Amino acid sequence: MQLITSILEMQQLADKVRNSGNKIGVVPTMGYLHEGHISLIRIAKQNSDFVVTTIFVNPTQFAPNEDFEKYPRDLNRDLAICRAEDVDVVFAPDTSAMYNSDFLTFVNVEKITSILEGKFRPTHFRGVTTVVAKLFNITKPHIAIFGQKDAQQAIVIKKMVKDLNFDINILIGPTIRETDGLAMSSRNVYLNNDERRKATVLYQSLKFAESEIIKGQTNIDTIKSVMEKMILEKQIFTIDYISFNDAETLEEIKIADLNKSILISLAVRTGKVRLIDNIVVKR
Amino acid sequence: MQLITSILEMQQLADKVRNSGNKIGVVPTMGYLHEGHISLIRIAKQNSDFVVTTIFVNPTQFAPNEDFEKYPRDLNRDLAICRAEDVDVVFAPDTSAMYNSDFLTFVNVEKITSILEGKFRPTHFRGVTTVVAKLFNITKPHIAIFGQKDAQQAIVIKKMVKDLNFDINILIGPTIRETDGLAMSSRNVYLNNDERRKATVLYQSLKFAESEIIKGQTNIDTIKSVMEKMILEKQIFTIDYISFNDAETLEEIKIADLNKSILISLAVRTGKVRLIDNIVVKR
Secondary structure, eight states: OEEEOOHHHHHHHHHHHHHTTOOEEEEEEOSSOOHHHHHHHHHHHHHOSEEEEEEOOOGGGSOTTSSTTTSOOOHHHHHHHHHHTTOSEEEOOOHHHHSOTTOOEEEEEOSTTSSTHHHHSTTHHHHHHHHHHHHHHHHOOSEEEEETTSHHHHHHHHHHHHHTTOOOEEEEEOOOBOTTSOBOOGGGGGOOHHHHHHTHHHHHHHHHHHHHHHHTOOBHHHHHHHHHHHHHTTSSOEEEEEEEEETTTOOBOSBOOTTSOEEEEEEEEETTEEEEEEEEEOO | OEEEOOHHHHHHHHHHHHHTTOOEEEEEEOSSOOHHHHHHHHHHHHHOSEEEEEEOOOGGGSOTTSSTTTSOOOHHHHHHHHHHTTOSEEEOOOHHHHSOTTOOEEEEEOSTTSSTHHHHSTTHHHHHHHHHHHHHHHHOOSEEEEETTSHHHHHHHHHHHHHTTOOOEEEEEOOOBOTTSOBOOGGGGGOOHHHHHHTHHHHHHHHHHHHHHHHTOOBHHHHHHHHHHHHHTTSSOEEEEEEEEETTTOOBOSBOOTTSOEEEEEEEEETTEEEEEEEEEOO
């Protein structure tokens, strides 16, 4: 396994790999890898010949009041994980190499980035699409793998790829969960024992909503108010949103209709920690 | 020579050309080709193995009040010119293929797009960078050639390429002029005989400014007021701007200093026609 920090070196190697007829799969991450990331690496291994994992805590997707500084980092641990997973290249550039002091260019997907996460993190997705466009131009992949955990991000990136004609196939890997249901996230290390225990309610509330819809409940507001009650009962969470949306267009859903897949997503805060989770009820 | 209208077909051919070890040069145009475009095609021929000329009148770089509808188009004439120049592929997609009805993604270079042309055409450069990013992802070039006639566009595109890490070398071809000095432009067909004759004053005023700076005049305002007088004397022009800027950063220059290259640029209107021109005084 090779560790590359130079953008130019990564581009030259990507060209070489492509010219030798091999298929490049990239897994963009912010590091501090967990089983969720590993599952994406394995999807990349299965669907390409040469796997690049990028590790870059991207400053432009954090707002000034967010956790960029304290976001967990452990490159040596990440490298060991990638080596064990037989990753071909870890691309881990410096922030200054990715963003010059005179950086001025942003990729922005409109409309679908101003709801849900985008409502609470207004500059977040612009940072995500910008860095992903950069990473695509640097690693030159045939396929790229993202996690369903960040459901809106997956939809936004697919839209960017389609609109800007990136010739890259986007694969979405399922959310990986702890045995008690909590969605894996690098940010889970922020939780204290009490918060960690109570955070299981997020997935429980999503599963409740799913079962209600499958049972035939069509009134979203009724389902939502039970979910809110479940979460608020724990006494430690404030709710940013609980939302039901068309899983492809992100249009808000008021009446459940299983002719369309429904994305049920939520975001909550406890102390300084913000957690998100989602589930898709398939049509 | 091949005419391609399908995005997928163009991408597949570009892959094939790249995999066979050949270097792709792209010349993005809005068609209605003149000697200026031809000079860019020749630069592409000299610097690559496989030349793609794109012909696409890009709606997103025109404001609603601008000349998108009446912009001159003649694909058959353009194809004949490209064939004569031994272009390998003309890529001429339909508008609907480039912009779906649900198109939402834009590439935007900040700051340097809000001055000069950007001040008078606020959404113009966003349209340019978006379509150029798309065309880069579709034609997958090693090099791309743009004209110095659109000086600010050249700087903005270089900035986008650098910031988003497009692995593409941008070459800028010199402005090609009619024998009386008027910069070639597809929009020159809009001019009536009187306007066409008087439009020579634009280049004359730029050459005057250049000679003043070379002679040692450092007071930009003094030079500018003579240029204004020269142009307004023709009785048919209104001036959008006459501007002196650092040719690399586009910072405005108040005092001429030949330690930096100076971009002198202007835009005027006569009737419904808008003309731009520029000259660079090299350090």
